[in-house]
Amino acid sequence: MTLFIEIYIILCVALLIFDLVFLAVKNFKNYEFYPRNPAFEERLHREILQRRETGSFSEGFLSELPKLLEKTKNLITLQTELEKDPDAAEWFRTTVYALIDTYQKKTDYEQAYYLYVISTFDYSTEQVPASFSENLMSFLDSKSLYTFSNTMNVLYRIGQVNLMVMAIDKADERGKFYHKKLLLDGILASNIDLEALTQKLVERFQQYSPHMQDCILDVFRMGKGDASGLCMQLIHDTDTDEQVRYSAMRYFIKHPTAQSREFFLHLLENESTVWIEQMLAIQGLSRYDDTAVYHAIKRKATSYHWHVRTNAVEYLHRQGISREELAEILRTQDKYASEALLYQYRDDHEMTLFIIQTIQAITAESASSTQESCPADENNAVAAGGVDA
């Protein structure tokens, strides 16, 4: 037993010492990334000032700089200076581009930092050299999510269609890379020519995985460019992945066509259409107000399914449904449709009152007709305590 106690004591002491040493070493190593190099900092500051005043750096500075920036801590110092004086970035970008081979051999963290620095440059006036962009794409193969993410940020800033298509190919090869929203928002916020990108992606669409196809369809939907031909083909093809097909349908909510109108109308008229397709069809027809569409959607106000019903009611409200037609729906005594209508008109006091009064009148009417037709039943129910006052 004493042996166990001795083991326990030795273990605890050893673990504690290890922990303290580990923390001290880690702390010391992290200092590397908080460079205190006042000489380099001061020199950078001086050189930037001189460049601004005289139009050139001092002799020898540019030839020494690449060697200095090979050290990550110096790159951090440079970036800190550039964040204070963003206009100066353009004087250093060529030197920083030239460091790509050096940083490719460094740790994931340092690679990602290098890419971050690149992503802060302004690409609206000056493009990157072709040799640099080739090397840049290889960072997308990194296992590090942050290296990947920072590379994508550089590509969004550069805004070249070909590079973006290559990046999408690589991202698809990686499988699920990160939330598709990041790719979508990144592309939409980039300087890229969305029409040209759409055209390229439409051509290559079938080679992507369903996950990427879904993401690309979001780009089509939210961006510019015409993908209606492809989307129409996808929604008719029953072999297409379900989610991809629904995404293709969503495209027509924002970009409706005569063909999509016919397709959605057909879906609504078909009784066996699944709820999600009915809902998408209503959304896809929401910009139309012709009689055929109006009546097809009106029928769905009493749908069994929540989303179908609420979308239909929302459409009718937007179209300014008449009181007679409202009463017609209420007369079906569909409790859920009445609820949905009441909520839809929550900001319209007069209509709310009308709906409530109509419901009350219909309920009273129906109660009196039930009483007339089978008074014995009600008596039984009262006797059993079954009537809810």
Added chain:
Amino acid sequence: MFDFIYDIVTIETVMSLLSVLEGFFLIYLIGYASFLFLSVLAGSNQLFEDVKKKRLRNEIHHDYYVPVSIVVPAYNEEVTIVETIRSLLSLDYRLYEIIVVNDGSKDNTGDLVAETFGLYQVNRPIRRQVPCQDAVTVYEGKWDGKISITLINKKNGGKADAINMGINASKYPYFTCMDADSILQKDSLTKIAIPILENQDVIAVGSMIRISNDSEFEDGELVKMRLPKKLLPAFQVLEYERSFLASRILLDKFNANLIISGAFGLFKKDAVINVGGYHVGCIGEDMELIMKLHSYHRANSLPYQIKYSYDAVCWTQAPERLSDLMKQRKRWHIGLMQSMFGHVNVASKPSYLYYLFYELLSPIIELVGTVVTVLAYLFGLLKLEYMLILFLVYAVFGSLLTVISYLARNYLGDTRLGFGDVIRAFLLCIPETIGLRFIMAWTRLLAIFFYRGKKTKWGQIKRYKINYDSNKSA
């Protein structure tokens, strides 16, 4: 008739039994020491790595937000609810809604929320996707024309039932649930959403719960972190920092966290609906949900991740009275017991065994272990000095790791401590390890032995007004 007992129960058999039990107890302690060490090591390593990551911009820097519904279940929370909602309105996040579910409070909670935030009554139908009691009235409004606030007054059904109502009423694909007496740090929603942006398989994210007693806030941001003056909350600060920094970060690396605190967690709504929402009638509804999520995704071979984001911080009030603390811990332990026995199919996960031996059964094992150690000394199996050294090493080891966790969390994170607090942490860590742990072990033991089936009532501890904005209160 029972003479055979005397043949069996001899001094020799008792002594061998004691030896075996003491051996088991020591192995248990070695296991605990190793786990604690590994957790603190993994936790502090993570903190160091994150400092480096931030410095080298290895982060998903996003202007891209996933829309989130914040569900605030409330029962008799008139003292804190308004400040809690105010803290939510100043969150540094673009797209979210707030849903307050008043679970049949007997006080003025509902009216206070409706009046303070200018909500108006609506006839809103609520789609039942997970079970809950009926809504009585629904109020809606927009704060600053941007953030939608919904108040649902419903029949009393317990916390799980109230959150289920919030899920039903929410309109966004992700939701967070939080306690009505808690404060979310301004950047907490941004931070908790990052794991979701990093990996689409993430279905839930836990947060770091920290204790707000005596700390000062300004406009939802911590301005002064203080170790509470009162002993009991101060002990809990040390306990929380150890637990949330250490074990959860380690378990997170293996997708093995079985708890996301009910005080603040982010969930993918579909995933929660698929498992039927929160279990109404269960005391530890937060743990039960996570067990269900693990169980469901494993049974159906679905890819999933349950993550822990230690820098998404939620500030909560710690009980200041021992009776409140004991009540709270009893509830937690019963919740743990219900969840673990209800999901034995997760038992193949190593973390399940950790929770079984080092959480659920620990009070029994520790009690038996202490008794056996004393008996071993009395029977001459153990020398007095060994027994004393054993207890001393146990106390010092646990205490030092607690202090390391506390200091690492504060110095490597975004909070700073005063010198006095550091000294107090050193002074309090041993009484915390021996005193609080002992009391909690006793409380949990009572919870196990006097467990009499389900209780679905809300846990009520004495609430104090939150010092949310020290400028205003001053």
